[in-house]
Structure formats: structure tokens, C-alpha cells
Amino acid sequence: MLLELFQWLGEDIRAFQVFNYLSLRAVMAALTALAIGFMAGPATIRYLRAMKMGQAVRTNGPKTHMVKDGTPTMGGVLILISIGLSTLLWMDLSNRFVWVVLFVTxxxxxxGWVDDYRKVVHHDPKGMSAKEKFGWQSLIGIVASVYLAFAISAPNDIHVVHMIVGWVESGFPMQMPSHADLIIPFFKHFAYPLGIFGFVALTFVVIVGTSNAVNLTDGLDGLAILPAVLVGSALGVFAYVEGRIDFARYLLFPYIPGAGELVVVCAALAGAGLAFLWFNAHPAQVFMGDVGALALGGTLGTVAVIARQELVLAIMGGIFVVETLSVMIQTTYFRLSGGKRVFLMAPIHHHFELKGWKETQVVTRFWIITFILVLIGLSTLKIR
Structure with missing residues (x-):
């Protein structure tokens, strides 16, 4: 929005042409989101508290969490507002990839908002049923997956339509351009061809899976938000590289026109996330709830798909992966063994709490692990 204004002003005043630089707009997006979060945070918390939108702490969880009962939840709305407004202000409004990310987010x-609303306002502890929640997630994920299957290899939406029509008329062939191959980290000339259906299936799993993984991780003060900021910022680097033909060719990545604009979204996510952490740090004044966690996970998954870094996302978001696996392992073993458990409690952050770690220790150590994993992920830019 502001880009168009500055481009118009730049025709007469050269100083405004500096805003054509993507790097500057990314910095401004982060600062704008940060400012929105800081300014709107206190009022949002007061409103949530006045509306009695407090988190009900489960009685079978760690006893130390009982003091959190009634803490305002649904604070993820603040994250969404910050990301949405900042991105719209500083993005190139004609960029289709940014719109896809905003659609998923x-x-x-x-x-997540509907689920939280039913839990808190309607006092329904179940919120949305698992089938209903997964159904809506699946619908959004499938729409994004099918579009991206063609958009990754098409320069604009007109070509996307032509590709879809040609795909249908030719009898649904499986082949796809090499841009859509699955990139294997640390290997220079090895990528796995997915085909149309393979790409759609993988994209669906990445988007929906990451969304739910971040949601499962969001169980301690600040635990989910900083890893989301770190991983999102790193994905912005990959998107920037693949949106530049010179960088992409030098580092042997596919050149995806328009992907670089995603750095604005990632920067806005970083700014919004850091602002939210200010209020979510222990002891938390507000929780993000499903409205924030599901949205952040969806954002990370979608950006990773567009940047062709699904496996790198799994590396950098290792904490999200482990948290999800701990729930899957615990649930499966509990059913098969007739009530026995692998962990003291799942997700695994609760296991460490019951082992004697303080909440701040768990959170800080998980942050450190994420920082290390993000550095490993970024190393794949060159170590190939």
C-alpha cells in the first residue's frame, strides 16, 4: 500500500525511491508490527480480561500451572492484527505469494478463534470438535496446496490458469517443472521429483502439520512464540535468496519470481512475535490461544513450501516436530499398552516439568535448541 504511494512520490522526489528496496521495506514491516504490538498490547489484554476471556488450566496438568487459571487468552488476535496491517502497508500488493500466505494465516x-471462542465464551471445554477443526484446516490447506502446485512454476496467475486448464485437458499428468521438486538439504544436485499429487500431498501435510505442531508447542509462557520468530526469520532469508535470480543461481536454488516479497511477511511476523513475547514472557500476561498458534504454524508452513524448504523447516522447527511426535508416541503407546505411558506427560515440555525442570528452564533451553537448529538450517544455503 505504502509502496505504491512512495513509487508515485518517487517520480518527482528521488528520496522516496529508497522504498523500492525490499530490504528496507522488510525492516519497516518488522518495526511497524513491533510498534502496533506494543501500542495495542495493553488495551488488548485489558479488553480480554474485561470480557472474562480467561484460560481454563487443565486439572491433570502440572500443579504449578494452576496459578495461570484465568489468564487472558486469544491474544493471538494481537499477532494477526500486527502481521496483517504491517504486511499490507509494506508489501507489493500485486504479489500473489504474499496473498496466499495471508489467506492461510x-x-x-x-x-483458532472459533475454537477459542467456544471454549472461553461458551464455556465448552472441547471447543471445536477434532473433526470440525481438521475439516476447516484441510479445506484451507487443500486450496493453498493446489494453487501453489502450479503457482510455483508460473510467472503470474494467468499462466497458473493456463497450466491448470492444460493439466486437466491432458488427462492429469503427474510431471511438474523442476522448480517444484523436493530439495534435499546438504546435497548440491539432488532433488526428488514429486509430481502434481505428490506436491499437493506434501504441501498439505507441511501447512496443516506445522499449524498443529506450533499449537501443541504453545503450552508454556513464551515457548512457542520465539521459535516461531526465529524459524520465520530464517525462512525469510531463503525466500529472499530464491526471489533473486543472481543469488539463486549462485547458491544453486530454483529461481522463483516473487518469492522474495515473502521477506516482508516474515519480517512482520518477527516484529509481531517479539511484541507479543513482551507480554507473553513468564509470568505471562496473556496467552496466544489457538487463534495465534494455528495461524503462525500455517504461515511458517506456507512460506517454507513457496521457498521449497520443507525439509529445512523440519530441521529448524525441530522443537515443533519433537513436541508433535511426543504426543503421537504417547497416545499410540497408551492405547496399545492398555494405559502405560512413555513420557510422564505429553507434549514433552510437560514431561521435563514433571522431571523437575522449572518452566523458565524448559522454555529457555528449548529456545537455545531452536537457535542452534536454525543455524544448522541456514548453513544449508552454502553447505551443499
Whole structure:
């Protein structure tokens, strides 16, 4: 929005042409989101508290969490507002990839909002049923997956339509351009061809899976938000590289026109996330709830797909992966063994709490692990 204004002003005043630089707009997006979060945070918390939108702490959880009962939740709305406004202000409004990311972010945020609203306002501890929640997530994920299957290899939406029509008329062939191959980290000339259906299936799993993984991780003060900021910022670097033909060719990545604009979204996520952490740090004044966690996970998954870094996302977001696996392992073993457990409690952050770690220790150590994993992920830019 502001880009168009500055481009118009730049025709007469050269100083405004500096805003054509993507790097500057990314910095401004982060600062704008940070400012929105800081300014709107206190009022948002007061409103949530006045509306009695407090988190009900489960009685079978760690006893130290009982003091959190009634803490305002649904604070993820603050994150969505900060990301949305900042991105719209500083993005290139004609960029289709940014709109896809915003569609997934706001769509998953809506699903989380409905779930939180039913739990808190309607006092329904179940919220949305698992089938209903997964159904809406699946619908959003499938729409994004099918579009991206063609958009990754097409320069604009007109070509996307032509590709879809040609795909249908030719009998649904499986082949796809090499741009859509699955990139294997640390290997220079090895990528796995997915085909149309393979790409859609993988993209669906990445987007929906990451959304739910971040949601499962969001169980301690600040635990989910900083890893999301770190991983999102690193994905912005990959998107920037693949949106520049010179960088992409030098580092042997596919050149994806328009992908670089995603750095604005990632920067806005970083700014919004850091602002939210100010209020979510222990002892938390507000929780993000499903409205924030589902949306953030969807954002990370979608950016990773567009940047062709699904496996690197799994590396950098290792904490999210482990948290999800701990729940899957615990649930499966509990059923098969007739009530026995692998962990003291799942997700695994609760296991460490019951082992004697303080909440701040768990959170800080998980942050450190994420920082290390993000550095490993970034090393794949050159170590190939």
C-alpha cells in the first residue's frame, strides 16, 4: 500500500525511491508490527480480561500451572492484527505469494478463534470438535496446496490458469517443472521429483502439520512464540535468496519470481512475535490461544513450501516436530499398552516439568535448541 504511494512520490522526489528496496521495506514491516504490538498490547489484554476471556488450566496438568487459571487468552488476535496491517502497508500488493500466505494465516487464525471462542465464551471445554477443526484446516490447506502446485512454476496467475486448464485437458499428468521438486538439504544436485499429487500431498501435510505442531508447542509462557520468530526469520532469508535470480543461481536454488516479497511477511511476523513475547514472557500476561498458534504454524508452513524448504523447516522447527511426535508416541503407546505411558506427560515440555525442570528452564533451553537448529538450517544455503 505504502509502496505504491512512495513509487508515485518517487517520480518527482528521488528520496522516496529508497522504498523500492525490499530490504528496507522488510525492516519497516518488522518495526511497524513491533510498534502496533506494543501500542495495542495493553488495551488488548485489558479488553480480554474485561470480557472474562480467561484460560481454563487443565486439572491433570502440572500443579504449578494452576496459578495461570484465568489468564487472558486469544491474544493471538494481537499477532494477526500486527502481521496483517504491517504486511499490507509494506508489501507489493500485486504479489500473489504474499496473498496466499495471508489467506492461510488469516484462515487458520479464524479456525483458532472459533475454537477459542467456544471454549472461553461458551464455556465448552472441547471447543471445536477434532473433526470440525481438521475439516476447516484441510479445506484451507487443500486450496493453498493446489494453487501453489502450479503457482510455483508460473510467472503470474494467468499462466497458473493456463497450466491448470492444460493439466486437466491432458488427462492429469503427474510431471511438474523442476522448480517444484523436493530439495534435499546438504546435497548440491539432488532433488526428488514429486509430481502434481505428490506436491499437493506434501504441501498439505507441511501447512496443516506445522499449524498443529506450533499449537501443541504453545503450552508454556513464551515457548512457542520465539521459535516461531526465529524459524520465520530464517525462512525469510531463503525466500529472499530464491526471489533473486543472481543469488539463486549462485547458491544453486530454483529461481522463483516473487518469492522474495515473502521477506516482508516474515519480517512482520518477527516484529509481531517479539511484541507479543513482551507480554507473553513468564509470568505471562496473556496467552496466544489457538487463534495465534494455528495461524503462525500455517504461515511458517506456507512460506517454507513457496521457498521449497520443507525439509529445512523440519530441521529448524525441530522443537515443533519433537513436541508433535511426543504426543503421537504417547497416545499410540497408551492405547496399545492398555494405559502405560512413555513420557510422564505429553507434549514433552510437560514431561521435563514433571522431571523437575522449572518452566523458565524448559522454555529457555528449548529456545537455545531452536537457535542452534536454525543455524544448522541456514548453513544449508552454502553447505551443499
Amino acid at each position: 488469516l484462515g487458520f487464525g479464524w479456525v
